[in-house]
Amino acid sequence: MAKAVVLYSGGLDSSLALDIVKEWGATVFPLHIAHKLLSGQRLPMVPDLKIVDVTEEFAQIVQEPEYGYGKNLNPCIDCRIVMLKKAKEYMEEVKADFVVTGEVLDQRQMSQRLDTLMLIEKKAGLEGMVVRPLCGALLPPTIPEKKGLVSHKDLLKIKGRSRRLSLEIAKNRNITEFLSPSGGCLLTDPGFCRRLADVLRFQETLGAVDIELLKIGRHFRIAPNAKLIVGRNKDENKRIEEMADNSDIFFYVPDTGSPNAILLGDKKYTKVAAAITARYSDKKKEPKVEVYFKHRGKEEKIKVKPIDDEELSKWRI
Numbered sequence: 001m002a003k004a005v006v007l008y009s010g011g012l013d014s015s016l017a018l019d020i021v022k023e024w025g026a027t028v029f030p031l032h033i034a035h036k037l038l039s040g041q042r043l044p045m046v047p048d049l050k051i052v053d054v055t056e057e058f059a060q061i062v063q064e065p066e067y068g069y070g071k072n073l074n075p076c077i078d079c080r081i082v083m084l085k086k087a088k089e090y091m092e093e094v095k096a097d098f099v100v101t102g103e104v105l106d107q108r109q110m111s112q113r114l115d116t117l118m119l120i121e122k123k124a125g126l127e128g129m130v131v132r133p134l135c136g137a138l139l140p141p142t143i144p145e146k147k148g149l150v151s152h153k154d155l156l157k158i159k160g161r162s163r164r165l166s167l168e169i170a171k172n173r174n175i176t177e178f179l180s181p182s183g184g185c186l187l188t189d190p191g192f193c194r195r196l197a198d199v200l201r202f203q204e205t206l207g208a209v210d211i212e213l214l215k216i217g218r219h220f221r222i223a224p225n226a227k228l229i230v231g232r233n234k235d236e237n238k239r240i241e242e243m244a245d246n247s248d249i250f251f252y253v254p255d256t257g258s259p260n261a262i263l264l265g266d267k268k269y270t271k272v273a274a275a276i277t278a279r280y281s282d283k284k285k286e287p288k289v290e291v292y293f294k295h296r297g298k299e300e301k302i303k304v305k306p307i308d309d310e311e312l313s314k315w316r317i
């Protein structure tokens, strides 16, 4: 019996691919590649699902993708290469015969054209070893097909951006649980990418904490070496407080519906940062507001005029 590592994102196509390969009678090893730039929808329950986190590798490729970005800051070709490399490692670990993906030919302009599908598997060291049940009938035969582990006639011919056919097949197979296509990768979200572009421009590195901070708050670039993040709601205020470390300056206005804010970088911008924090507190209409700030375990306060909107707009990212 053939053994297959199935790349499983939780979406429609990979759910379908997983179901089809099971029907062939193969032993499946589902593998989910996670990183902190995914929106965090809960995956459907899949037995024996292995999850591998590639946030660190992903942060590297986002900074300098060999094959460039898509429409936003999505380095899809480099990302797929990382995913397939992880699938190859798992394939070797469990001694599987091949890797399966739910890719559909020409569904995505950047990473699912015939030439890029072939390039990605080659760069991942999986040339000829990736079986694509949804579109394999339109592709050159793979090594598992040549060896008789997979029958070419069992492969489908799905092509293009429409999900209609995949949805129909999923319905016929009673597959009802899969993630929505919109909920995926933050690198396709223009607002998120604007904030990320700012970090890539002004910071030398991008780490897991930077990625977490990009997901929350309003962001203000006060200077090349100073950025302020202001919470927008209770959850974000809590996250900001938890994530502020000793080298950051943490701001709040006591006894008000104050946002929490953190200044990352040069401390000489403390007064401006306090004025922005005051602007988002319930005391924003008062001439002067007392803003508290903590740095390296020491708490101080400063009286500032809440910043006006015109000035604020210069710094908004």
Ligand code: SF4
Pocket (backbone or CB within 6 Å): 074, 075, 076, 077, 079, 080, 111, 184, 185, 186, 187, 188
């Ligand atoms: S959309 Fe995001 S997760 Fe998907 S391939 Fe592109 S970069 Fe990777």
